[in-house]
Amino acid sequence: MMETRTRTRPTQRERSDGTIEALLSAARALFAAHGYNATSLDAVCGEAHVTKGALYHHFSGKQHLFRAVYEREQARLARVVARAYSDAEQPNSWEAVYVGARAFLAEALASDVQRIILLDAPGALGMDTMREISTDCLLMMREGIRRAVASGDILSQSVPALSSLLYGALCESAMAAARADDQRAALDASLLELRALFDALAAAAARA
Structure with missing residues (x-):
């Protein structure tokens, strides 16, 4: 044998x-x-x-290496958001979209995430390359909004437009928190405004 x-x-x-x-x-x-x-x-x-x-x-060089790190970081961030969305008390709801958005902002408070994604990536990669890579979170938000509209949680004339507006606001809020002297206070302020915005959109749908 x-x-x-x-x-x-x-x-x-x-x-x-x-x-x-x-x-x-x-x-x-x-x-x-x-x-x-x-x-x-x-x-x-x-x-x-x-x-x-x-x-x-x-x-090919340092920029190529940084891009690979950035791609990994974006994929990890997308997993964090997806997990928060799916673990929400009301999955596939407008509230679940808020929970995912809140997770996105909270993750941005981590110093390593700030350094790589928010502070260095614009100069190292450029905004066009960043947008090309960081599409997963935007697409997840778009799908979450589509489901919320379909269930009647909110109203929207254009899901893609609303998705871009909200995602752009989240990214700018994350950047503002990263550059603030008191990052926790900046994040808390953004979360308060985000909560009010989500509640207002839900209330408008309830009145319709």
């Missing part, structure tokens, strides 16, 4: 994936701690324990 040998050596794909993961983890930690401009590729390679050649095999 022939013995089946157990593979112990990682495949080329596994080694490649491991290198990418090490680089992205190291880059995120350094970008969050020191910012985009102050983070060198040498520092990233040292933190990830890989060579500069290995980095350039997967990323």
Whole structure:
């Protein structure tokens, strides 16, 4: 009977994936701690324990590496919002949209998220690239609003237009909180206004 040998050596794909993961983890930690401009590729390679050649095999440079970190951060933020929406007491409701929006703003208060997504990304990537990447949260808001309109929770002449208005307001509120001297107070003020806005739209639908 022939013995089946157990593979112990990682495949080329596994080694490649491991290198990418090490680089992205190291880059995120350094970008969050020191910012985009102050983070060198040498520092990233040292933190990830890989060579500069290995980095350039997967990323064309620092901007490309930062974009990959930004994409991951946006995907994580979208998961946070989706989980808050689905865990709301009234799923698929206008209230669930508010819960998701509140989770979005609360997450933006974390210093590492602020540094990567709010403070450094505009200069490192540009607004057009940021919009291209950060579509998941906008699309989730659009779907949440569509469901709220369908259930009669709110009225809307244009779901896409209302989605853009609310998402733009959330992004600006997050940026304002990130730059405020008292970030918690700025966030609390934004949440109060957001609550009033959501309640007003719901009340308008109830009167119709």
